[in-house]
Amino acid sequence: MIRIILSLTLILNLSFIFPQKNIIDIDSVIKVDNYKVFKNISYGADKKNKLDLWVADTKLKTPFVIYIHGGGFGAGNKSAAYTKDNFKKIKKLLENNISFATIDYRFKNNDDFLLSSFNDAKRALQYLKFYSDKYNLLKSKAALMGASAGATSSLWIGLQDDLSDKKSKDPILRESTKVSCIVGIAAAHSLNLLRWRDMANVDEAYLKSIFEKYLGKMDTEKWMERSFNKNYISEVDFFEKMDSNDPPIFIINYGKNTKPKNIADFHHNPLHAKLLKNRADSLKIKNVVYAPGIGIIDKSNKDMVDFIIENLN
Secondary structure: OHHHHHHHHHHHHHOOOOOOOOEOOHHHHHHHHOOEEEEEEEOOOOOOOEEEEEEOOOOOOEEEEEEEOOOOOOOOOHHHHHEHHHHHHHHHHHHOOOEEEEEOOOOOEOOOEOHHHHHHHHHHHHHHHHOHHHHOEEEEEEEEEEEOHHHHHHHHHHOOOOOOOOOOOOHHHHOOOOOOEEEEEOOOOOOOHHHHHHHHOOOHHHHHHHHHHHHOOOOHHHHHHHOOOHHHHHHHOHHHHOOOOOOOEEEEOOOOOOOOOOHHHHHOOHHHHHHHHHHHHHHOOOEEEEEHHHOEOOOOOOOHHHHHHHHHO
16 A cells, blocks of 8 residues: 555656646636736846746745756746646645746756756746745745756755855845755756766766767767866766755655666666765755655655645745
């Protein structure tokens, strides 16, 4: 029975990972149920810097969650949060006086590869904190939640020291990036690809052959070299920067530990969850981790929404 329950939990949690066809008509839902929603807020200068914010129905300032969609840093959009199953999660958060945002962001590019994606997500968090009075948000109680690429972006922000720039001319960038908890679905434990090599026990040539295919039409020579450069690695290796002051994490990675055939296999490998759990345990960071394919099942049976509610209230 426990296994059945966990399997159902896994299926429900994984519904946030990939774009699905059953996107609900948000405008109709808002009209019928009278939700307070701000659609397509511009949180930055780029045309992709848009977010939707669902504000919980209370006079008090509310904690909030930011959802970052997946898609390999090259596809997807904020409507991934609006499938029927996903909206049940949003509704439960709102019923518990937790507001919810879902964002669009820039994808990988030849200028800085993944850093635009990371910095957009960071700015969205800082934007909502800066305008917390306008939107009735409690800036000291924020959570990051993401699937696949979005999960890794969430960890990149949340498992580093405060990324605010106190000297910035832009007041938004002076806001703290500290959060109260992180939820990662199909997350990577780092974006240092050498860690992936060691994790999957493959040789470097095999790893690089898969990574080169992922780069596609990008400047392959440039990013094959730079992605293994110490300076770039230091910017993306949040695993190395984890410490005992980091917030609680909820991680769920599906599948079994098989030899990865493509970048998605690498990124979603359940061993990422194991490494994150081991690191969190060693640092005494509160964590709930599921990787059933390799036998990691949290005894609490807690799901992601309950985890967020617990850590934001």
